[in-house]
Amino acid sequence: MKFWLPGLIAAGVLSACSPGTEQEVREPEAATGFSEKTAATANKYMVAAANKHAVEAGYHVLEKGGSAVDAAVAVQSMLGLVEPQSSGIGGGAFILYWDNNENKLYTIDARETAPQAATEELFLDDKGNPPKWIEAVVGGRSVGTPGVLRGLELAHERWGKSDWSSLFSETVELAEAGFEVSPRLAKLVEMEINPGVKKMPAASSYFFPNGNALKAGDTLKNPEYAKSLSLIAEQGADAFYEGELAEKIVKAVQNSAIEPGVLSLEDLSQYSAKLREPVCNDYREYQVCGMGPPSSGGITTLQTLGVLENFELGKLKPNSEEFVHWFTQASRLAYADRNQWIADPDFVEIPVEAMLDKAYLSSRAETIKKDDMGKAKPGVQLQPAYEQDIAYELPNTSHISIVDAEGNVVSMTTSIEMGFGSTVMTGGFLLNNQLTDFSLAPGDGKEKFANRVEPGKRPRSSMAPTVVLDKEGQQLIHAIGSPGGSRIINYVTQTLVGMLDWNLNVQEAINLGHVTNRNDYTSLEKGRDISELKAALEKRKHDVRVIDLNSGLHGITINSDGTLVGGADPRREGVAKGE
Numbered sequence: 001m002k003f004w005l006p007g008l009i010a011a012g013v014l015s016a017c018s019p020g021t022e023q024e025v026r027e028p029e030a031a032t033g034f035s036e037k038t039a040a041t042a043n044k045y046m047v048a049a050a051n052k053h054a055v056e057a058g059y060h061v062l063e064k065g066g067s068a069v070d071a072a073v074a075v076q077s078m079l080g081l082v083e084p085q086s087s088g089i090g091g092g093a094f095i096l097y098w099d100n101n102e103n104k105l106y107t108i109d110a111r112e113t114a115p116q117a118a119t120e121e122l123f124l125d126d127k128g129n130p131p132k133w134i135e136a137v138v139g140g141r142s143v144g145t146p147g148v149l150r151g152l153e154l155a156h157e158r159w160g161k162s163d164w165s166s167l168f169s170e171t172v173e174l175a176e177a178g179f180e181v182s183p184r185l186a187k188l189v190e191m192e193i194n195p196g197v198k199k200m201p202a203a204s205s206y207f208f209p210n211g212n213a214l215k216a217g218d219t220l221k222n223p224e225y226a227k228s229l230s231l232i233a234e235q236g237a238d239a240f241y242e243g244e245l246a247e248k249i250v251k252a253v254q255n256s257a258i259e260p261g262v263l264s265l266e267d268l269s270q271y272s273a274k275l276r277e278p279v280c281n282d283y284r285e286y287q288v289c290g291m292g293p294p295s296s297g298g299i300t301t302l303q304t305l306g307v308l309e310n311f312e313l314g315k316l317k318p319n320s321e322e323f324v325h326w327f328t329q330a331s332r333l334a335y336a337d338r339n340q341w342i343a344d345p346d347f348v349e350i351p352v353e354a355m356l357d358k359a360y361l362s363s364r365a366e367t368i369k370k371d372d373m374g375k376a377k378p379g380v381q382l383q384p385a386y387e388q389d390i391a392y393e394l395p396n397t398s399h400i401s402i403v404d405a406e407g408n409v410v411s412m413t414t415s416i417e418m419g420f421g422s423t424v425m426t427g428g429f430l431l432n433n434q435l436t437d438f439s440l441a442p443g444d445g446k447e448k449f450a451n452r453v454e455p456g457k458r459p460r461s462s463m464a465p466t467v468v469l470d471k472e473g474q475q476l477i478h479a480i481g482s483p484g485g486s487r488i489i490n491y492v493t494q495t496l497v498g499m500l501d502w503n504l505n506v507q508e509a510i511n512l513g514h515v516t517n518r519n520d521y522t523s524l525e526k527g528r529d530i531s532e533l534k535a536a537l538e539k540r541k542h543d544v545r546v547i548d549l550n551s552g553l554h555g556i557t558i559n560s561d562g563t564l565v566g567g568a569d570p571r572r573e574g575v576a577k578g579e
């Protein structure tokens with residue numbers, strides 16, 4: 001069973017640098033340790049998110065009878081305070097919402113857009129050359145029109161129960177009183193993963209008070225953020241997109257100390273989030289659904305599963321050598337198609353129906369042999385052909401899974417892109433650098449890259465908020481998602497296999513040692529049992545790298561008896577909590 005926007009699509013996507021070289025430099029938000037966690041259980045409602053303060057904020061909303069969407073607003077506002085490097089109101093999101101009364105899945109595209117003054121030469125120098133990627137990240141030039149508040153507003157107007165103004169109060173109070181800096185935030189500040197943090201005045205003074213990096217346990221206040229949220233609570237999302245706060249945002253971007261940008265008041269006032277159709281496909285006795293383009297997450301997850309469906313994974317031990325080989329090959333094939341065709345569907349056409357066709361995916365599975373296939377090519381059945389492209393997305397994102405007392409579900413992935421975003425900071429929050437998810441160069445062949453910068457266009461993403469339904473699409477079973485840049489798709493897909501093929505609970509599946517392959521090399525998670533497969537896979541001609549694989553998976557399962565089981569990634573600071 002498949003759902004998709006009308007029309008088919010064909011396009012290529014981005015990049016200026018070769019895989020495996022500079023891409024490695026951009027790998028981390030950075031790993032900050034692994035702490036074993038056990039599944040949380042509940043009977044009424046549950047929140048799973050990346051920080052205990054955010055989970056508490058969402059839990060309190062649900063406790064008072066609020067909806068899953070109400071809780072998502074509270075969780076996001078809190079994450080912007082306590083986990084500012086990963087997401088916030090200066091960024092964008094993709095939201096899946098399961099309406100349990102209608103038995104229907106909705107998806108909201110709250111992805112950032114390129115300013116109207118942006119051209120395909122936005123990142124080129126006077127000789128037509130693109131900059132190094134990290135040079136493109138920092139400053140106002142990389143800032144897209146933020147979308148997350150419009151997305152949450154759209155969801156709240158349709159499915160909210162609580163008063164909008166009440167959903168920010170807990171964050172406002174904590175921002176004014178101060179919160180204890182977490183070990184993860186402190187470590188990321190100390191590591192200086194984004195060089196702009198120290199160079200940009202507002203960000204530098206906030207994260208390096210008196211020139212010294214924040215330390216774990218420090219009390220950090222953010223009265224500016226409290227003021228911004230108070231305006232948004234009182235006036236709605238319009239307070240962000242028009243008026244005093246909008247003027248602050250535009251001034252900060254256009255007068256950035258590094259690479260001033262072209263974001264305008266008109267860009268903000270004209271922004272709108274979009275309801276889009278989900279992408280869904282059967283997988284064994286389930287139906288798996290995700291976000292369609294401009295995210296590549298949904299389609300590429302479904303393609304990987306569609307190839308793997310041709311193998312009897314349930315007979316294998318979790319993370320066995322055979323599984324890891326099949327998984328990496330299926331992923332190669334899916335990423336080859338992803339890099340060829342997926343971009344903003346309002347600007348290009350994408351052959352979604354053909355990409356999810358069972359016969360096509362079966363034919364792709366037949367190309368998997370005993371040894372690593374090397375660089376996979378996109379399916380020749382899907383035409384026309386364009387140049388391959390590689391997206392540079394950083395794993396500085398956050399995922400939220402929520403189930404309310406009525407059985408409605410939110411699966412939401414939210415991001416400001418690079419750790420600490422563009423490092424342009426105003427109103428107490430960081431602005432995104434999502435325009436670097438476009439190709440930094442437009443391409444110079446007969447067909448330009450589909451994912452090049454164009455006015456009003458949304459950059460391609462790998463965010464993959466996902467839900468699993470029963471075969472008939474009438475009952476939601478799992479909600480899951482992760483940060484992780486372009487590796488998100490692998491993290492989510494492997495976790496789904498853990499739950500659907502190996503009958504692991506959500507926490508056990510999240511705990512699995514990770515393997516990724518984005519049609520480049522096979523990565524095995526450092527320090528986990530799966531890394532012991534390195535020699536065996538090298539005998540199969542894999543290029544194997546044992547590295548930190550820093551996911552941030554958060555998921556919830558609804559059992560047939562209505563009980564809830566939640567999982568939080570041991571690689572980050574999140575928790576799951578319910579009643």
